[in-house]
Amino acid sequence: MTLALIGLGVQGSAGIPLGGLEYIKESEIIYADTYTSPWPDELLDELKARFNKEIHVASRALIEDGRKILSEATHKKVALLVMGDPLLATTHIAIKGRAKEMGIDTKVFYSSSIINVIFGETGLHIYKLGRVITAARGSGYLPDSIYTEVKENLIMKKHTLVLLEHDPELPNQLSPNEVLNEFSRLETNFKLGVFSPERLLIIASRIGWSDQSICVGTMKDLMFKNFGKPPHSLLIPAEFHYTEIDALSSLPNIDKRVLESGLTRLESPSATLINRTVQKTLLALQRGRELAKEKGITKLDDIFENVECYLSDAQRFLLDGKPELALIEAGYAEGLLDSLRFQGLLKLEW
Numbered sequence: 001m002t003l004a005l006i007g008l009g010v011q012g013s014a015g016i017p018l019g020g021l022e023y024i025k026e027s028e029i030i031y032a033d034t035y036t037s038p039w040p041d042e043l044l045d046e047l048k049a050r051f052n053k054e055i056h057v058a059s060r061a062l063i064e065d066g067r068k069i070l071s072e073a074t075h076k077k078v079a080l081l082v083m084g085d086p087l088l089a090t091t092h093i094a095i096k097g098r099a100k101e102m103g104i105d106t107k108v109f110y111s112s113s114i115i116n117v118i119f120g121e122t123g124l125h126i127y128k129l130g131r132v133i134t135a136a137r138g139s140g141y142l143p144d145s146i147y148t149e150v151k152e153n154l155i156m157k158k159h160t161l162v163l164l165e166h167d168p169e170l171p172n173q174l175s176p177n178e179v180l181n182e183f184s185r186l187e188t189n190f191k192l193g194v195f196s197p198e199r200l201l202i203i204a205s206r207i208g209w210s211d212q213s214i215c216v217g218t219m220k221d222l223m224f225k226n227f228g229k230p231p232h233s234l235l236i237p238a239e240f241h242y243t244e245i246d247a248l249s250s251l252p253n254i255d256k257r258v259l260e261s262g263l264t265r266l267e268s269p270s271a272t273l274i275n276r277t278v279q280k281t282l283l284a285l286q287r288g289r290e291l292a293k294e295k296g297i298t299k300l301d302d303i304f305e306n307v308e309c310y311l312s313d314a315q316r317f318l319l320d321g322k323p324e325l326a327l328i329e330a331g332y333a334e335g336l337l338d339s340l341r342f343q344g345l346l347k348l349e350w
Helices: 018-026 043-051 060-065 067-073 090-101 114-122 145-155 176-190 242-249 256-261 269-295 301-319 323-342
Strands: 002-007 029-033 056-058 077-082 105-109 133-135 160-164 200-205 213-218 232-236
Touching (some): 002 018, 002 067, 018 043, 018 105, 029 043, 060 067, 060 090, 067 077, 067 090, 114 200, 133 145, 145 160, 145 176, 160 176, 176 200, 176 232, 213 256, 269 301, 269 323
Parallel strands (some): 002 105, 029 077, 133 160
Antiparallel strands (some): 160 232, 200 213, 200 232
């Protein structure tokens, strides 16, 4: 017969599409997927009373195995109710694919998801969304790949959305605080500034629920805050457009000064290397000029001027988005000063 995947959106029964409502009325078997996302406590009872039908809670094993649901859908009308959008989770995409392989007619009733709603609630621009990340406990630690993924998003000036995995079979769900502690651990390992204490973060909790909250602050300020019950999502914003700042600062308890002072940028590794090289060489140039003046050496002025020009060119190339040329110019500047040291003319320390 038919298997329908019906999204409830983020507002419970109010978010069910009209087509989904009609299908539920006609369904012979109804499952509620409480595995991939938590449900409001009263929602299941509300739907049972509304449709006057039994709604079976689908466990993780039942959803991931899928055979019972698919077997029933071969001769009955089966509905699988999902919080948010029904095809946001790969688990549901897999069930849909298997149903088609078995010749089972499938229907999908789409609804709102945390991805579009969180951008609507915060006012951030969804077209600036980079790679979406799921944070799961796994072995107890977040994988190192998360650091790289967030770094790449920030370099490309893309916002990062981190979804905290929900697993009802665990006594305690993954909390934002645990994720922030893991971010801090990753920063200690990599030291590239991705999760520095001043990194600006947005914690969105229970979005679409009556007690939703949005907190904005730096890593160090949010580390020990209590964010309440799940579900939680975490946004790591890249550079803001001024309209994004205006939208966020209009939310309750959001300080515009925090938005403007927290880190939202991250230099590429090449830019960081070039800037460090330029600053180090500038200090050496300044020391070289001081030493030459103390020794009364005037014949090095042209060399010092060339060093200064190379460093200026390095900074210009970096601003023009040409890091390779910038690094070459910075290398020329270093080489000239090194030549003075190698010849014993000036004792420079790098």
